Amino acid sequence: xxxxxxxxxxxxxxxxxxxxxxxxxxxxxxxxxxxxxxxxxxxxxxxxxxxxxxxxxxxxxxxxxxxxxxxxxxxxxxxxxxxxxxxxxxxxxxxxxxxxxxxxxxxxxxxxxxxxxxxxxxxxxxxxxxxxxxxxxx
Numbered sequence: 357x358x359x360x361x362x363x364x365x366x367x368x369x370x371x372x373x374x375x376x377x378x379x380x381x382x383x384x385x386x387x388x389x390x391x392x393x394x395x396x397x398x399x400x401x402x403x404x405x406x407x408x409x410x411x412x413x414x415x416x417x418x419x420x421x422x423x424x425x426x427x428x429x430x431x432x433x434x435x436x437x438x439x440x441x442x443x444x445x446x447x448x449x450x451x452x453x454x455x456x457x458x459x460x461x462x463x464x465x466x467x468x469x470x471x472x473x474x475x476x477x478x479x480x481x482x483x484x485x486x487x488x489x490x491x492x493x494x
Contacts, residue, residue, distance in 0.1 A: 360493065363406040367489055370399035374482055381471055389471050390448065393478055397445045400485045404438060407492045418445045437484045444477055
């Protein structure tokens with residue numbers, strides 16, 4: 357399997373989902389913002405996993421990053437990026453979506469400021485993963 361093309365595909369997906377998250381936030385849709393932020397984190401995690409030759413057809417890429425940390429000799433910036441992706445993901449999962457009832461739309465516990473901070477942090481992480489991606493191709 358070609359690590360480069362697969363990583364490129366997930367980088368493109370991350371670009372798209374980050375843009376969708378930002379658009380949803382600007383429109384005041386916190387539910388969709390939360391969904392797209394989490395998807396972006398998962399896509400960025402998959403970029404890193406793919407660069408190092410770890411492929412998975414199921415499971416959560418965020419938890420699979422632990423395997424990468426344990427089995428590979430990684431540069432410090434990659435380790436820090438992985439930990440920051442996991443930290444942001446874990447902070448959002450608990451406040452993102454609560455499905456109270458099948459008769460109602462899901463609720464979002466996160467508020468405007470929570471999502472603003474998450475989007476700002478995610479934008480920085482996106483740039484860091486993009487740098488890791490560029491270094492892989494350089």
